[in-house]
Structure formats: C-alpha cells, structure tokens
Amino acid sequence: MPKHNRNTHAHVVIGVDLGGTKILAAVVDAKGHVLGTGKKSTHAEKGPEAVIQRIEKAMDEALEDAEIDKSQIAAIGVGAPGVVDNAHGLVISLPNLPGWDRVPLSKALRHWHDVPVTLTNDVRAAAIGEHRFGAGKGTHSMVAVFIGTGIGGGIVLNDRVWEGFRGSAGEIGHIVTLADGPYAPGSGTRGGIEALASRSAIEREIRAALREGRRSIIPELLQEKESTTITSGILAKALKKGDALTIEVLERATHYLGLHAASLINAFDPEVLVYGGGVIEALGEWMLPRIEALARQHAINKHQIERVKIAPAKLGDRAGVVGAAMFAFDALEGMAQPT
C-alpha cells in the first residue's frame, strides 16, 4: 500500500458509526471535513447479514450526498458498539446487537468496495474524533468520558488511541468506584461508574424513589413529553425547575463522577479530560464544574492539579464517524494495521 501524505493526498475515506438503533456513514477527508452523510435504521433484530446490508446502504447514501464516486474512497473505518479484533477484521461481540459473534465484517465490506477496512470500538472512535478535531485538539494526551445510557471512554496517549492488548482498553465505565455497589445491567459488574452515574443508573434511582412515594415533577414531564424513558432532556428540565428528587439524584451521580475523574487523573495524568454524550449535552453546564471541583479535591498531585483541564466534547453525534474515518486514515499511513 502506498504511503500517503495526510495533508496533500486527494483521497477520502468513509467513516461508519454502527449503533444499536441507527447507522451513520460519512465521507470524510483527511482534515476531518464531512463531505456527505448517510443514515439508516440498524434493524439490529434482523441479524448481522441484514445489518451489513444497511451499512452498505448508508455508505451508498453518503457517497451520493457527497457526490463522490466509490473509486475515490481509499478506506473504510467502522466504529462498532462492542468488542472488535481489528487485526483479524472481526467483530467479536456487540452487547446490543444480537447475533454478532466473531463476524468477519472487514471481509464483508470489502465486497462492497475492495479497500482496507479498519474496525474500532465506537466510543474509541468518538474519542479519536474529539482528539483530532474537537475538545482535545492540540493536546497530546486525553481521556474521553461519554455519558449516555451507559458510560464509555477512550484514551489517547502520545496522540494515539490506546487500544489495549486485547482491543478492549478504555472501558472506563467499569472502573469500580463504589465497591460492592449496584449492578450495571448486562455487564455483571458491580459498583462501576456506569452503574452509578449513567442515564440509566440515574433513571433507576429516580424510579426507585418514585415507587417509594417521593414527590417529583418527573412523572408529569414524562406525560408531557409522551416518553417512557427519563431522557437527559427531561432530567435537564426537572433540574431547571428545581425538582428536589432530581437534584438529589444528580448530585449523587455527579459526586461519583468527580471521584471517577480523580481516579482517571491519578492513573493517566492526561492533558485534558473530555466529557461528552447525551447526559453531558443536556446537563454538562451544571455537572462539569462540580466534577472538576471534586476531581481537584481528590487528585493526588496537588502541586500540578491546577493544570488539569476538564472540557465538554465539541463534535456531538459526528465524533464517532469522524473518528472511525481518522482511524482508517491512520491505517493508510501505516500508523495502524489495516486488515
């Protein structure tokens, strides 16, 4: 494979963010510009073969949107919500997509277009995106914390994402923060930060309090929004209205997030901690200053702690596709192994 100069070559790649409910594809150039996008529902229940067809359709749509011919695509980079084995082109398992057990996704996508295909974890892809073009831009080390239904993360050290020996580094949602604490559904682990401060953990706590007869504006907001889920938006609204239960639960979650941030700083000592995901998009303005204050208080290196930066993510939804695309560019440049 020829070596490309990232700044001058004309090639573009396709980034794919494979999600449990939707697939986002984007044609991306080497500077991280999104030239066109495609979006399809995943229909995860139909199994891998059908989902792969949906990925191809999303990529076709992105090509059309970018008005670019398939021949101009130099690589495909996929971010998948689970464990992948990039070296062998396999998706090992995806907790929220049934049937994905060692699926040779790279090979399958090369039938669509015969170029190198790279696989990475979706959250690591988003971390790469934030590092190259978002809140981590210009830094050389970064830990990204994405707080949504679950909590995931990505670790960038010396400008490269750290994938781990088995490709599963960055599972910072499963750093045990309250030993013997609550279970995170589906994971089998207890007391990890995901079980304490994800949107679903917050929802569980609020629902438990409601069942015990606590008063709150939440049921009213659920009705008003015709929602069966306590979304981050609903939490933000309840917070704004001063709902005591919401404040109490969010304060507890934020307390754990602050301790978790201190753990990350103590272990990794990164240049910046970047927070993203639905919970942060809705509640970050309230949460981040609190997380920062707690992190400083519990970080061990008091002499240098003032230099820790905590920043909100900047790319939103697009971090994943852009990061997956950048991972593919890196492979083209021989910085990572394409398959």
Add this chain to the structure above:
Amino acid sequence: MPKHNRNTHAHVVIGVDLGGTKILAAVVDAKGHVLGTGKKSTHAEKGPEAVIQRIEKAMDEALEDAEIDKSQIAAIGVGAPGVVDNAHGLVISLPNLPGWDRVPLSKALRHWHDVPVTLTNDVRAAAIGEHRFGAGKGTHSMVAVFIGTGIGGGIVLNDRVWEGFRGSAGEIGHIVTLADGPYAPGSGTRGGIEALASRSAIEREIRAALREGRRSIIPELLQEKESTTITSGILAKALKKGDALTIEVLERATHYLGLHAASLINAFDPEVLVYGGGVIEALGEWMLPRIEALARQHAINKHQIERVKIAPAKLGDRAGVVGAAMFAFDALEGMAQPT
C-alpha cells in the same frame, strides 16, 4: 550527544533508588546487569543538601564495588519517591523527605559527574525494571502494582513507561475503589485502594479490631519479633497460623485488590498485571490467585479475559535501581529527554 547502540556500546550508567530510609545505587550495564552496588541511610531529616551528599556517597561505593572508573559512567538515573519534573531536572516534592521543594537534583548530581541525569518516580522506575528484566519481560504493555506501606504503580504501554502530562501518571493507589471510604493518611483522598489494602491500611484495621477486644495472635507475634509495626512478615505468620482476624482483614483487602485489578484491566487492557512490594513478597502466594479470580469476575470483556496474566514481580529490591538506570539509558538513546 552521540547515539549509542544499546547492545554493543561499552558504557554503563548509575541507577539510584532514593528512599525515605535508605539510598541504593547500582552500576548497571545496558542489559540490566548490576555490576556493583552501594547503600547508605538517607538521613532524610537532615534535608536535601545532606541527602544529596549521601546519594553521592552511595554512588562512590557502587563505583568501588564495580571496580569501575567514574569516567566510564555515561549517565545517572534517579528514581525518587514523589513528584519529579524530569524536563527541568527538578524534584518537585517528596512526601516522606522533608525540605524537598523544587530541588534541582539533576544539576547537583552533575557536580559529582558531568553526564546527563534523568529523574523519574521510584515506583515508575521499578515498573521499568520489571518490564525490561522481570515479570513483564517480553510483553509490550504492563501495569505494575506495588503494595507496601502505600500502593503505587507504573504503566508501560507500547514498551514505554507512560509518565503523564504532568509527570504523575501511575498513581493507581489513588484510584477510588470505595467511594467515601477511609482516608489514606497524608494524601487527603478517600476510598482509594491504598486506603483499603496497603500494609498500613491492613495494620489500621487490625489495630482497630484489637482495640475493640477482638482476639488475635498478632500482639503475641509483635512481642516475639520485638516489632512496633505489623509487618508483612508478621501478617504472613499470622495467616499461616490461621489467625481468624488476620484472615478476615486480608480477605477484605484482597477483595478490594481484585476489584481494583478489574478496574485496571477494564481501563488499560494490559498484557500483564505485575504485583510486587513487601506485602506481595510475604503474602502474594495467598493473595494473587484470589486477586486473579476476582479480576476475571469483574472484568468487562468476558471474551478475552482468559488471556489476562497476573504475575508476581521478580526483581524485588533491585527493580528500582535497574529501572532508574534503564530510564537513563533511554535518555542516552534519545528516546526520552535527558536534562
């Protein structure tokens, strides 16, 4: 500075392990062979200037022991028990050595012999030693956990120790494992693994139980050994004799260490976790299988968790000097910045 080939050049370096009670110096060749050693009491209470003289005496002794002339020494590598700023040649602070506040140690040691001086944290130095020549040899990623009076660690990724943006990465003793748990004396942080499972944490728990009237063989062993400290050796003896209190406290500490190991695996996904320090030397045979079982149970990546290795450190006391020496060699080779 000329580039050396690590395998062929004739130079040797001096590694120094600066401790709160003793200073160990060693003449080390590029293959990690210790050619001679020197050992002095630190006399930390006399302040930095006196301690620096003791370092120089330990180095003189090591030269003499190795029958090597000072002119053959190509660099000095120091591991210090606290925060250092290698780029500026400063020891920022050493919690257990009074008066060390931004001391220009590199410059001072160049008066003894005008060669490059590198500074690193003592525990990181030990991690480097274990990675190059000990339990991590042959692996490309490793997290070392040293359990003694406190708990410290070192992180090796892609064969290099990760120092962190502010030079304080690897403070894995301060990963919060039991939110709002006990304080670690001197650190101001709560619920970190150091406060739950270090020798001093174990001693605190046993003493608290004794004050409450619990029966134990420990007071008898303390008398027998004429010790005022519940050493790791005393703990091992009490364990061997089936002392119920000791078993209970060690089981709890080991439980937290297992959860902490899972956190490390989930976050870093290293090739191997290496455990060392006085507690492990005395109790590792009993603790490590338990830590491993718990780690597997709480690690998130069930598909690949079987490949996690947990291994006892191999170099003992010498890991620190050998690692500090290797850090100096790396600087000579331009892989790190000498000062």
